[in-house]
Amino acid sequence: MKKTGFRYLPHLAKIMALLVVALPAMAAVPGASEWSTMKAGQMGSPVGMFVMLTALSFLMFMLIAMTTFTRNIVVLSMVRQALGLQQTPPNLVLLLLAFFLTVFVMSPTLERSYEAGVKPFLANQMTLEEAGKASWTPLRDFMVHQTREADLALVHDMAGKPLPATVDELSPVNLVPAFMLSELRLAFQIGFVIFLPFLVIDLVVSSILMSLGMIMVPPVTISLPLKIMLFLMIDGWGLVAQVLVRSATGS
Numbered sequence: 001m002k003k004t005g006f007r008y009l010p011h012l013a014k015i016m017a018l019l020v021v022a023l024p025a026m027a028a029v030p031g032a033s034e035w036s037t038m039k040a041g042q043m044g045s046p047v048g049m050f051v052m053l054t055a056l057s058f059l060m061f062m063l064i065a066m067t068t069f070t071r072n073i074v075v076l077s078m079v080r081q082a083l084g085l086q087q088t089p090p091n092l093v094l095l096l097l098a099f100f101l102t103v104f105v106m107s108p109t110l111e112r113s114y115e116a117g118v119k120p121f122l123a124n125q126m127t128l129e130e131a132g133k134a135s136w137t138p139l140r141d142f143m144v145h146q147t148r149e150a151d152l153a154l155v156h157d158m159a160g161k162p163l164p165a166t167v168d169e170l171s172p173v174n175l176v177p178a179f180m181l182s183e184l185r186l187a188f189q190i191g192f193v194i195f196l197p198f199l200v201i202d203l204v205v206s207s208i209l210m211s212l213g214m215i216m217v218p219p220v221t222i223s224l225p226l227k228i229m230l231f232l233m234i235d236g237w238g239l240v241a242q243v244l245v246r247s248a249t250g251s
Helices: 005-026 046-056 059-066 069-083 091-122 128-146 149-159 172-211 219-233 236-249
Strands: none
Touching: 059 069, 059 172, 069 091, 069 172, 069 219, 069 236, 091 128, 091 236, 128 172, 149 172, 172 219, 172 236, 219 236
């Protein structure tokens, strides 16, 4: 059986924590150079422990900002809304599904990031800044591939900076918001397509009830079972998961 990136799931926190503490140095944040030269063997010092504990508090933000998690959770939430279900599936279920779809999609990138940066850093072969740059490169390439050039241009225009000529010159400060804008746009495009058939069902049911003079019957009473039945007949959850994965992998 072929191994997947799920075996790198335990290292996800290491990758994100490394990036949290290394990205400020890469973005030329004042004061970051004081700890950017640290190695793994020095992380047990008081300064190292403070840096790592600070990094851990930002892990969830990194997961949302630099992966397809935003796309996944927005689309899944819109599916629930299109079905007319307010609390089913529960938020926790949608969050977990979005998370594991994210890990599934990001597994090749996570593998390259771990091998390039985290592994050498843990072996004391790289400084924190060097490992951060090495781990950042696979994630940067993934985000650039998923980001529209128009969004990159918009973010750089707001920052008052010209669009870099090469990918290597892209700053995380500018790339991450552009990537998130592209993710939100794509998520809403997918959600719009998902909404259409359910909207048709609502309109048809409302028209039939009006023509029969059953104006006191809430349309949702009839349309909700029909929408759930249609969703089950076409294996809706499987199709949505497939669309989310293929939209990210291009397969």
